[in-house]
Amino acid sequence: MKRIFTNARLMLPNEPQPKEGDLVVDGDRIALASDVADGEHRKTVDCKGRILAPGIVDLGVFAIDKPAFRFGGITRAALMPDQSPVLDLPAMIKQSAAEGKPDLWSHPIAAATPGLEGKRLAEIGLMKRSGAKAVATGRQWIADSGLMLKLLQYCRSLELPLIVHSEDAGLTSGAVATNGETATRLGLASATAAAEAVSIARDIALVRETGARLHFRQVTTADGLNLIRTAKSEQLPVTCGITPAHLLLSDIAISDFRTFARLSPPLRSEENRLACMEAVQDGTIDVISSGHDPRGPEDKRLPYAEAATGMAGAETLLALSFTLVRDGMISIGRLFELLSTNPAKILGVEAGLLLPGYEADFILVDEDGPWQVDTRKMAAAAGNTPFDGLPVQGRVTAIYKGGRAY
């Protein structure tokens, strides 16, 4: 049966603004409007003027958290290999890929090295066969440049993107914050933000050598972004991402030892934050993701240095990202490129665009819908957000995966 979603504002590919129109869904796929013949048996859904946008593809979450994803409009989530046990065997990839279906598609990311220990190559070819769409170094970087070179060569030959965490561990060893006034006042072990640029510079040099596709999961410094800007101007196959927290908060947010603001990489200085904003605008940043990492009180209600890193970001991803649109920094079209189109492209999956033949993954969005972030009421497995109490606008009113409402 075909369904027509009428009275919608469609977020179509390469359009900066939504366009009024209808979307036709045939089974689990998007179909062409011309496919619907007069008198054909069909169902009509009135979208009441809402934005109909591609479902969000969240690149690099640390937990599959369906209630939070549903609230946040996430139809596909790329799961980081930092699981317990680590996603470093084909069987685990296969099992993880099946989790969440049919209402959510999980794309497990293969661990680059067994146990994410950074010592030798994992069976990434076999893991690709089991459904891995990408390879990642997890929360760590790979210190051994020789191993990193081999990894990139392998990824290139297997046509898999490599997703990396960019912080030179030699510089960040023991640090829990970024160098600056806040960390010094609080007496927290901190590291130079240059740890990011050092790591990115090495990896770009190796991309130049290998031609492998490399995605820097979270780039948070002006120097790091400048390196990526230059690499892109050379047409090197590099992309990068960021989270709303790194775009909207600086290291001041960790004052009073707020463990909910303890992230990896750590929140940076205001100057770096502004550089990230600029990079979203000029296209250097390709992806905004949630980095969703729900953590309960046993992980977070600890002295700052002992608390786990990470935030529950899935629910707030869209609303916080909408801030950029409201502030006139980017168009709505560009926003959904960052949230849906580009992450799907990096993973090589047919999603993230309202195109005929693509999986009918989409959301209805009330872009002005107001709500307040409240850690006590979150749908996520845990409410560890540094945005607690913040009034936000923009919420998902309906979510469709493969044409079915959830």
Add this chain to the structure above:
Amino acid sequence: MTSQKTASSQSFPAGSDAFPHRHLLGIAGLHPWEILFLLEEAKQWVDLNKKSSKHADKLDGLTVINAFFENSTRTLLSFEIAGKRMGADVVNMHAAQSSIKKGETLIDTAVTLNAMKADAIVIRHGSSGAVQLIADKVDCPVLNAGDGSHEHPTQALLDALTIQRRKGDISGLTVTICGDVMHSRVARSNIYCLTTLGAKVKVCAPPSLLPAALDRFNVEVFTNFDEALQGSDVVMMLRLQNERMNGDFIPSPREYHYLYGLTQERLKLANDGALVMHPGPMNRGVEIDSDVADNLENSAITEQVEMGVAVRMACLDILTRKSRGVEGWS
């Protein structure tokens, strides 16, 4: 941090307005008159401690728990003596005996301590911010006896009291703090305390032990100790932690002593009669030479220890005034 002219003892606000805080978690954020009020109150206990009978009964019937999650000898002893001289029942809880070793969280420990109805809790912890975490969960006043590399407020107060007694008004003095500033809670609390009271503060450390952004703390930053010493009225040495002495932060104790050790010869670069201080325990022959440390003309190191008891007596007195129903402290 602004340099302000110090207030005289006559100008303290009345009652709890002189020190309106429930806890003493740090020096950061305290007004100059609040610090001076604490120092002024401590002075009476300095005199008492010199008498043969050192007992005051202000805290009779009250229970003070010293919860030390990190090893300490002198600070624990100082707080214990202070509490006992004030008449309180003092209970010491050592980390080795605590349930933390059994996996209990710090919050659970705080809730447990709270249920025991202590009237004041003194906490030392190895993690910055841990004391604040506990303070948020208990009903009684909390005193920070050192949390990680964050703050050690009573140490800064006892240092300030020592300087006041030896040099008079702190405002206008030049104080040089030298050593492992990066890991030192003593350095942070002293920087806040001394700059708030109007002193000019110079900070000197090897580059590997200098925290970032220190120049934003209203201090002058040096890596050359000889330069930093010039014009100093007070030289405050910091302990170099033995566990960090090789490899990671400095090449060797020998080289450290050559560049940053306080010797008699080097002390001559400071002003005549410059006061020498050290929070202890000292690494003799590394950060300070014995002939400097033991020279009573310049060295105030034992006096610092003496002032420590008086400062802690004053802090326990002031923070429990509300619960004791002292007039003006409701």
